[in-house]
Amino acid sequence: MLNLAFGFVVSFLVIFFIVRSSGLHGSLTMDHDLRGIQKNHAYAVPRIGGVGIACAATVIPLIQPLWATAPGTGQLLLLLCAVPVFAGGVIEDMTKRVSPRVRLLCALASALAACLLMHATLTRVDLQLVDQWLRIVPIGIGFTMLGVAGLTNAVNIIDGFNGLASVVTMLIFASIGYVAHSVNDWLVMSMALTMIGAIGGFVLWNFPVPSVFLGDGGAYFVGFIMAELLVLLIVRNPGVSAWYAMAVAIYPTFETLFSIYRRRIVRGRPAGAPDGLHLHTLVYRRVVRKGIDGGNLRRRAMRNSCTSVYLWVLSLVSIVPATFFWDTPIALAGAAIAFVTIYVHIYVAIVRMRTPRWLVITGHAPVVAPRGAEEPRH
Incomplete structure (x- = not known):
């Protein structure tokens, strides 16, 4: 647990300096683009x-020998692999x-x-026909x-509201850490705890009133580490x-x-073209903001944060059962199907203007913008 605690402290202090x-x-570094199609923030x-x-993810493996017998070599090697994607994002x-x-x-x-460096190559997805092909090294x-x-890019896609991507990934890392502990995979568990602490230090500066954003660099870094820990967990532990x-x-x-x-398929546009039709954007525009003054920057900031809570709860539909049934394929498939079913049902209901009344928030307390934040440029 010291990885989590020190990761939190280092991240919090570094971001304090940034702010x-x-x-x-x-x-x-300021995000002045507040009017883009996927922008929903009130100030820069x-x-x-x-x-x-x-920084936290790097510092912890270096000082880890002070309290743990196992060296942080594996974590540092994983961080070395993350350099290209993190650098591109920053x-x-x-x-x-x-x-x-x-x-x-x-x-x-x-x-x-x-x-190549960590032998983190999938050779199974627990489907016999596919597994035969994955054993061929280039295909794997x-x-x-x-x-x-x-998956790295997917985390960046859901990073659009205060605390959304960060808290969802914290929940996923918590699940990974629990499963890694269950199978005695110290490397994966240690890195997962470090990431929980590091992201937690960021969340305090981002939610509910944002003083800093995750950015592409942060989203790609978190997404890459999460994806690799999942790969390592499966590769290193046949029981998972x-x-x-x-x-x-x-x-x-x-x-x-x-x-x-x-x-x-539906709109005939390039797959990478940005749009404002993600579920989190629809929840913000048609559920959370419904019936509220859209011109008030203070209320808009709080609506942004409230949007994330909806998606945190939705993500738990699959994260919770996956955490406790990590070795049961039928239960895992059922959790994934349940999530997809609920996601599509909510999405269709919102698009067709049939949002259930119990989902709608009709008011929020005002929020004061943090010191140093800039009003949108016109």
Whole structure:
């Protein structure tokens, strides 16, 4: 548990410095684009909160020998693999000039590095016909790279509201840590606890009143580490069902797949084209903000945060059963199906303007913008 505690402290302090020094680097790090199709924030704050999380994840393995007999070599090797995807995201946060294709290549490069350096290559998904193909090394590596890169990008897709991606991934890391403890996988458990603490230090600066955003760098970093821990958990522990990875991470995974279907099949647009039709955006626009003054920046900030709570609860539909039935494929498949069913039902109801009344929030207390936050530029 010391990994969690120290990870929290280091992340909190680094982000404290980022927030307090925003006047020095704000021209590079502030998220001034508040009117984009996927933007739902009330004011500009730094979008490099992922730097604090990455710093904590790096420091803890270095000082870990002070309280643990096992070295932090495995964690440091995993962090080394994460450098390409994290760097691509941070550079995009500061320059807005890194294309989605380049960031995808960075994610693939990080996934390949993990395959080669940590032997994190999937050879089973617990489907006999597929497993036979995955045992062919190039196919296994290619499949793993696509899966890791896809989940990495999926976390970035759900990162649109205060505390949404960060708390959902904390819940997933908590599940991973529990399962790793159950099978005595110290490496995975240690890294999962570190990430819980590091993300927790960020959440206090981001929710409910944001002083910093996760940014692409943070979302990609968290998503990559999460994906790799799931791969390592399955590769290193035959008793863990491969279906566990699908069930525990079904929310970001299905959000991505559903978005691709909606854009390519339904609307005939490029799969990577941004839109404002994600479930979290619809919840914000048609459930949380319904009946409330949309021109009040203070209320808008709180509505943003309240939106995340809906999705936290929804994500637990699959995370909770996956955590306790990690070795039971039927239960895991059932959890994933239950999530998809509820997701689609809610999505269709909101789109058709038939939102259940019990979902609608009709008022919020005002929120004061944090010190140093900037009003939107017109």
